[in-house]
Amino acid sequence: MRISRRPRHLGKPSAVTIGSFDGVHRGHQQLVQALKEQAASRGLTATVVTFEPQPREFFDPEGAPARLSALNDKVRRLAELGVEHLVVLPFNASLRSMSAARFVDDVLIDGLDARWVEVGDDFRFGNDRRGDADFLRQYDFDVAEMPSQRLGDARISSTAIRTLIADGRLNEAETLLGEPYTLTGRVIYGRQLGRTIGVPTANLLLKHPKLATTGVFVVNALHKGRTYQGVANLGPKPTVGDLRPWLEVHLFDADPDLYGERLHVQLLHRLRGIERFDTLDALKDQIQADIQAARAWFS
Missing domain, CATH: 3.40.50.620 (HUPs)
Incomplete structure (x- = not known):
């Protein structure tokens, strides 16, 4: 094209x-x-x-x-x-x-x-x-x-799909879109906080700051013909005081070198909303619970 x-x-x-x-x-x-x-x-x-x-x-x-x-x-x-x-x-x-x-x-x-x-x-x-x-x-x-x-x-309209996504009705949105709701961006260096707590992430800073939804999601991440299962945080990161529109993806059973690469992330299921935690330990515990919930959804 x-x-x-x-x-x-x-x-x-x-x-x-x-x-x-x-x-x-x-x-x-x-x-x-x-x-x-x-x-x-x-x-x-x-x-x-x-x-x-x-x-x-x-x-x-x-x-x-x-x-x-x-x-x-x-x-x-x-x-x-x-x-x-x-x-x-x-x-x-x-x-x-x-x-x-x-x-x-x-x-x-x-x-x-x-x-x-x-x-x-x-x-x-x-x-x-x-x-x-x-x-x-x-x-x-x-x-x-x-x-x-x-x-x-x-x-079938963009307005109707936007409402479905905001309501967490991703299966219905996928039906109208013809594919899972997908966000794309280039992986950049973040604060690498995830690695320090044993949960490495691929960080995408999205160019369109007004998001159709925010929260924690079960995702597929597509890169060069391969599909990785994972969990992602979409939106700000209030626990560390970062209010920018991040898409932060943890891939299961894989840690490829994605820096500088374009990643397509399909939102499959919403687990919860964005939360602020008082301590990093509380955040770490919640991330582990999100990972378990996402793995259970896939299985």
Whole structure:
């Protein structure tokens, strides 16, 4: 998959879908599947246009909802789905001031040479909010509007998934996502406190500070084709006075050298919330109890 920061086509016209794609859930996957089919039948490049940061984060950084997926997770998921070209437009003051008509002219027509464009039925673009499927139909390319997808009685949406994750209903969230809820980051050096108490950890300092959930979780950690079982603390570490958004993973029966490596961590089951302990001994005892509970969950 090719990744661009500005709209440009890759030598042939494009089939395009546009959106935030937070979580790349099953509704998004239906959009991408239709995109790929149309691109293949028409000889076009299957192209996804998304934004970084997400528009709501630009307009209201404090009030925007927690991210389901950082950009690197979004890239991974869209590549796995077979997208050929991902255009990540910087959402800044210039893009924010762009009208729907200018977006079509500059991005879809001049930039991507779009011949087929698909949007969800709840998607709007442009500073005038005029950009929807009906607006697009006045242009000289074919337009498809995808209705909201449902699974049983549940509407598949990033908002619904965010609520499930916050409530600890990870199995239901996985059903709507199409995979376990996954966080990705690069392993960095922490305080190495875990090693001093016999519980070495891989430490990931997450780039998106507003988390969809916090707590202690049973996890799978994926690295270079291998899967490790483990337990993880997601969120601040109040016992040691660190309030940053850490993902601290202890792997069972393995201690690979992961420093500098990218790790994909799947949250499988929530054991408890974040707690502050009065002593390191109390923290150590709780960690051992968490490890036992996680091993029992796997067995």
